[in-house]
Amino acid sequence: xxxxxxxxxxxxxxxxxxxxxxxxxxxxxxxxxxxxxxxxxxxxxxxxxxxxxxxxxxxxxxxxxxxxxxxxxxxxxxxxxxxxxxxxxxxxxxxxxxxxxxxxxxxxxxxxxxxxxxxxxxxxxxxxxxxxxxxxxxxxxxxxxxxxxxxxxxxxxxxxxxxxxxxxxxxxxxxxxxxxxxxxxxxxxxxxxxxxxxxxxxxxxxxxxxxxxxxxxxxxxxxxxxxxxxxxxxxxxxxxxxxxxxxxxxxxxxxxxxxxxxxxxxxxxxxxxxxxxxxxxxxxxxxxxxxxxxxxxxxxxxxxxxxxxxxxxxxxxxxxxxx
Amino acid sequence: xxxxxxxxxxxxxxxxxxxxxxxxxxxxxxxxxxxxxxxxxxxxxxxxxxxxxxxxxxxxxxxxxxxxxxxxxxxxxxxxxxxxxxxxxxxxxxxxxxxxxxxxxxxxxxxxxxxxxxxxxxxxxxxxxxxxxxxxxxxxxxxxxxxxxxxxxxxxxxxxxxxxxxxxxxxxxxxxxxxxxxxxxxxxxxxxxxxxxxxxxxxxxxxxxxxxxxxxxxxxxxxxxxxxxxxxxxxxxxxxxxxxxxxxxxxxxxxxxxxxxxxxxxxxxxxxxxxxxxxxxxxxxxxxxxxxxxxxxxxxxxxxxxxxxxx
Numbered sequence: 292x293x294x295x296x297x298x299x300x301x302x303x304x305x306x307x308x309x310x311x312x313x314x315x316x317x318x319x320x321x322x323x324x325x326x327x328x329x330x331x332x333x334x335x336x337x338x339x340x341x342x343x344x345x346x347x348x349x350x351x352x353x354x355x356x357x358x359x360x361x362x363x364x365x366x367x368x369x370x371x372x373x374x375x376x377x378x379x380x381x382x383x384x385x386x387x388x389x390x391x392x393x394x395x396x397x398x399x400x401x402x403x404x405x406x407x408x409x410x411x412x413x414x415x416x417x418x419x420x421x422x423x424x425x426x427x428x429x430x431x432x433x434x435x436x437x438x439x440x441x442x443x444x445x446x447x448x449x450x451x452x453x454x455x456x457x458x459x460x461x462x463x464x465x466x467x468x469x470x471x472x473x474x475x476x477x478x479x480x481x482x483x484x485x486x487x488x489x490x491x492x493x494x495x496x497x498x499x500x501x502x503x504x505x506x507x508x509x510x511x512x513x514x515x516x517x518x519x520x521x522x523x524x525x526x527x528x529x530x531x532x533x534x535x536x537x538x539x540x541x542x543x544x545x546x547x548x549x550x551x552x553x554x555x556x557x558x559x560x561x562x563x564x565x566x567x568x569x570x571x572x573x574x575x576x577x578x579x580x581x582x583x584x585x586x587x588x589x590x591x592x593x594x595x596x597x598x599x600x601x602x603x604x605x606x607x608x609x610x611x612x613x614x
Numbered sequence: 615x616x617x618x619x620x621x622x623x624x625x626x627x628x629x630x631x632x633x634x635x636x637x638x639x640x641x642x643x644x645x646x647x648x649x650x651x652x653x654x655x656x657x658x659x660x661x662x663x664x665x666x667x668x669x670x671x672x673x674x675x676x677x678x679x680x681x682x683x684x685x686x687x688x689x690x691x692x693x694x695x696x697x698x699x700x701x702x703x704x705x706x707x708x709x710x711x712x713x714x715x716x717x718x719x720x721x722x723x724x725x726x727x728x729x730x731x732x733x734x735x736x737x738x739x740x741x742x743x744x745x746x747x748x749x750x751x752x753x754x755x756x757x758x759x760x761x762x763x764x765x766x767x768x769x770x771x772x773x774x775x776x777x778x779x780x781x782x783x784x785x786x787x788x789x790x791x792x793x794x795x796x797x798x799x800x801x802x803x804x805x806x807x808x809x810x811x812x813x814x815x816x817x818x819x820x821x822x823x824x825x826x827x828x829x830x831x832x833x834x835x836x837x838x839x840x841x842x843x844x845x846x847x848x849x850x851x852x853x854x855x856x857x858x859x860x861x862x863x864x865x866x867x868x869x870x871x872x873x874x875x876x877x878x879x880x881x882x883x884x885x886x887x888x889x890x891x892x893x894x895x896x897x898x899x900x901x902x903x904x905x906x907x908x909x910x911x912x913x914x915x916x917x918x919x920x921x922x923x924x925x
Contacts, residue, residue: 325746331826332747339738339801340753346772346794347760353771364773415661426662428911429669435907436673437855439873440896444672447679447889455675458692495669552764555857559877571766571858578770579862587770595767602762 351595358588365582377589387590389565390573396482397557397569398550401489406543408490409497414531416498417505427502430495438492442559445488449474478566485557485567489550497542504538505531548601552594570594673900680704680894687890703894712867713895716875723785723871724853727792728846735800736842740830742801743808744816754805760798765858768794776863783865791859796849803848807841808834844913847906854903872899 358377362370381387416426433441448455451473460466474484508531516526554571561567563576574594578587679687683700686693707713741747742754772791773782781787815837816829824832860871876895879888907914 328745328826329747332741332745332750335737335741335745336753338734339757339797342734342793342797343756343760346790347763347768347798350768350771350775353774354768357771357774362774364770365777412665415658415665418658420658420662422662426666428908429666431907431911431914432673432904433669435851435903436900437857437873437903439855439857439877440900441672443876443892443896444676447893448672448675450889453688453692453889455692455694462691491668491672548762548764552766554766555873558861559857571764574766575769575858575862579773584770584774591767591770594764598762598764598767602759 354588354591354595357584358592360585362584362588363582364579364584373585377586378593380586381589381593386565386568387570387573390568390570393482393567394551394553394569394571397486397489397553397567398547401486401493401550402543402546404486404490405494405497405546406539408494409501409542410539412494412498413501413505414527416502427499430499432495433492434496436492438555439559441492442488442556445484445491446475446560449484451476475560481561481564481566485560489553489556492556493546493549497546500542501535501539504535508534544601544604548598551598551601676893676896676900679890680897682890684890703890704898706891707894707898710879712870713872713875713879715867716870716872717898719785719869720854720872723788723792724850726785726789727796727853728849730789731793731796731800731849732842732846735797735804735845736835736838738801739804739808740834742805744830744834745826754802757798757801757805760794761802763794763798765795769858769862772859773862782863783869785869788860788863788869788871791863792853792856795856796852799852800845800849803845804838804841807838807845811837840913844910847910848914850906851903 359372359374360370361368361373361376412430416423416430436444449457451457451471456474457466457472461468466472474480512530512534513526516530521529552571553569554575557567557569558572558575563572563580570590571594574587574590577583577590581587678694678696680703681699681701682693682696683698683702686697738757742750742757776782776787776791779787781790811834816824816826816833819829819833820826855873856871857873857877860874861877864870864874876892876899879892879895
């Protein structure tokens with residue numbers, strides 16, 4: 292799924308009306324009217340379910356099935372079952388482990404930096420000041436810019452000779468005036484560059500989520516702490532952080548899942564370059580560019596399982612509904 | 615979630631109202647302007663300025679670069695505002711047949727996806743949010759898990775399916791594929807909107823003998839429109855910005871979307887770096903989204919808020 296969308300789940304708060312009360316207008320399923328509701332319910336959900344099955348669940352089962360075959364894209368070669376061969380050759384492929392290492396480095400560093408910076412920004416904006424609305428609005432801009440576009444913006448800004456970033460660094464005396472350092476093509480700094488782009492794009496979003504968590508902390512809690520003579524630092528560690536933890540946790544898990552499957556941001560800049568290749572790029576190349584549908588599906592299944600575990604962790608943090 | 619504040623400790627503080635007021639005012643607004651206060655204030659505003667510059671500068675830079683004549687663009691040191699302004703790069707963008715076709719393709723795909731997702735999603739969400747039927751919870755869990763589905767996991771099998779159905783390199787094929795991420799999202803968000811409405815709303819209508827569909831259409835729909843507008847915008851942004859599926863399932867200009875086109879964009883000039891034209895294209899692709907976001911920004915922030923609070 293495209294990262295941007297899961298990043299902004301619009302979720303109105305859980306309603307306060309109880310299940311029982313909400314459905315009191317309806318009769319139980321045993322009456323004729325109740326059976327009618329039941330039929331109508333399924334009838335209305337059915338179109339959505341059919342679409343979801345056709346374009347998501349069925350293809351997922353196909354991916355599982357294909358991962359045990361030697362199927363190629365658009366090929367007339369006879370397909371046969373190869374058992375676990377695709378998985379064993381995947382785990383023996385050094386490039387796969389390079390991609391996995393890159394993905395983990397990217398995920399851990401970008402999510403950590405985003406969480407810390409997001410917290411700083413959220414705490415800053417949490418205080419009342421003139422122009423606060425404008426600052427919050429400006430923070431929606433990086434989030435709304437398409438990922439491909441933000442990669443291109445930074446590609447230009449990080450240009451070796453004419454890029455504005457190098458120019459600023461030179462003015463600040465942080466860089467010698469040779470103007471030739473290319474952050475994106477240089478193997479040692481490419482990962483730093485892509486993490487920086489991701490941090491720019493997502494920190495504001497993280498900050499808005501944390502800010503939402505801060506805003507539900509009642510003000511009198513701080514008054515009490517102030518009366519007790521707690522320092523700002525103590526207030527942060529002993530009150531703010533524990534109270535904002537649920538919001539932070541949800542944001543962290545969403546961001547971790549998104550970072551783990553990162554594709555657009557890096558592919559636009561670096562294509563299949565090994566210094567920044569992620570598991571999604573590795574899988575894409577295997578599936579589409581090498582047409583190795585079977586082998587690529589094994590990698591896809593592995594990614595799915597990793598993200599599935601993260602979703603499982605997430606689902607333990609929220610409750611959908613229990614009748 | 616447990617709170618680690620000891621309630622006894624808070625209750626034990628015995629202060630009169632006036633004292634409390636004093637504390638409150640000293641806490642919220644520091645009227646004294648001693649040096650540390652001023653430094654704190656200066657630091658605070660510097661931080662705010664830094665945040666705004668950090669978030670807005672890259673897009674500002676794209677606009678500036680897109681308006682700068684090519685000769686001025688490749689100079690050192692870099693100029694932070696344009697000395698002279700040109701619309702040449704935009705002219706190049708708007709006369710590029712392939713790019714214009716991609717803009718049209720993206721518009722067609724995104725609008726179609728939004729309409730379909732909203733149509734199917736509203737019906738489904740109404741059932742999940744307001745009707746009682748067995749299996750509802752299972753369906754809800756299914757939809758929720760679909761909202762976090764990694765596209766790469768089904769890329770290969772979708773590719774094969776699309777070739778079998780003749781959907782490869784077509785706009786309608788892309789529309790159907792885009793439902794994988796827009797439909798579950800739409801259903802989930804709208805279900806929560808419907809659930810948040812008070813139960814009494816359609817009760818009266820139902821007691822009066824209206825059918826559930828009438829209740830949906832006459833009573834709930836008008837109230838759900840703000841939620842639907844926000845959801846539509848978010849689905850539109852997702853479809854408009856999508857890259858992986860578009861890269862994989864399109865081949866020719868007839869179906870390439872704008873994200874693919876812009877990633878491959880080189881402009882007409884063969885002998886110079888295409889950065890300025892690229893920035894103009896970037897601005898063109900982004901402005902529609904920014905306008906939409908700014909129009910409903912309060913709702914988006916409120917939506918984010920609700921999402922986080924849910925914890």
